[in-house]
Amino acid sequence: MNLRINGRHRAGAPLRADRHHRARTAGTVLGLLALAALPFTATAARAAPAVGPLTVRPAAVGAPADDTCDVLAPGASAAAESAVRAACQQIGVWYSWGGGHGPAPGPTYGQVDPTDPASNDDPSRLGFDCSGLVRYAYARAAGQDLLNGDAGQQFHTVHADQRFTAAQGSGPLLPGDLLVYGTSDNLHHIAVYLGAGKVVEARQSGTRVMVSDARLDGDYYGAVRINTGPVTGPTFQTWGEGVWTHSRASTTSPRVYAFSGSTTVRVSCQEHAESVTAEGVTNDAWSYLPDYNAWLSNIYVQGPAWLDNVPSCT
Structure with missing residues (x-):
């Protein structure tokens, strides 16, 4: 299953690292702004001063806010519109690799991405990476830290209402939807849809939070x-x-998504299938995760071998 448990690798290569737009893993969503584990294995991000439960925006950096950054189409929920406006308030703030993944939502100083020379100044830039901006926007909108994770975890969040494939294009999208880019095992970038074919995003090192055309080709994966x-x-x-x-309750079936760390998942049902042995434990129970359209051996779900209050799959 290409598992890495407690620092020990099993068969297969480790997960690929995200690049310029990469959002770092932020650990488990703890709800209601409890302190979260920092998402970096090297050094922790330095957080900006906070007022109240959420970190406030720093003083404007660079150009004034672009007037086109707003809710540009009708139909979104009040919370989604609030998230759009919270993200738009950060126009001109630096992109900073790893920024926005401190203990609470808000801009932080970043880190150097060893794969990107443009990030060399990120440790001195107070700002956001792509998922840090999304985390902040929805925390401001919801009053709680709903999306404390990287781009992949945000797309697969248990707080999803609907998901859309790349093939569906922009037709079903509403302001506040989150557009993601990459592949099923490496979703490396995420942006907030404004409507009218525009997004607000923290795009890459050397740039600032900006409004861009929504890119619905290339490595566009879908939206949530x-x-x-x-x-x-x-x-x-x-x-x-x-x-x-x-994709099925078997280790020989195609892989769908890899959890880089402890993750909150929603389980709709479970069934007895292929027996799996790992870390000295054997179990034939598998859980179906509807947010991933995938199966996971119950060995890697915290709880009893057969999960309580979860029905059998039919």
Whole structure:
């Protein structure tokens, strides 16, 4: 299953690292702005001063806000419109690799991305990377830290209302939807849709938060609409690093997505299938994760071998 548990690798290569637009793993969503584990294994981001439960925007950096950064189409929820406006308030703030992933939502100083020379000044730039900006925008809109994670975790969040494929184009999109880019095992960039074919995004080192044309070709993967209300269905925590989900309840079926760390997942049902042995444990129970359209061995779900209050799949 290409599993990395407690620093030990099993068969297969480790997860690929994201590049310029990469958002770092932020650990488990702890809800209501509890302190979260910092998403970096090297050095922790230095957070900006905070006032109240959420970090406030720093003084404007660079050009004034672009007047086109606003809700540009009707139909979005009040929370989604609020998230758009929160992101738009950050126009002109630096992109900073790893920025926005401190203990609470808000701009932080970044880190050097060893794959990108343009990031050399990011440790002195107070700002956001792509997922840090999304985290901040929805925390301001919802009053709680809903999307504390990287681009992949934000797309697969248990707070999803709807998801859209690249093939659906811009037709179903509304302001506040989150557009993601990459592949199923490496979603490396995320942006906030404004409507009218525009997004607001923290794009890459050396630039500032900006309004851009929505790029719906190339490596555009799809979009997710966020529901800031209560999560429906039972949720659990995964454990381990580099734990792969599969298209069927079998380790020989195609891989779908790998959890780089402990992640909150929603489980709709479970079934007995292929027996798996890992870390000295054997279990034949598998959980179906509707937010990933994938299966995960119950070995890597915190709880009993057969999860409580989860029905059998039919």
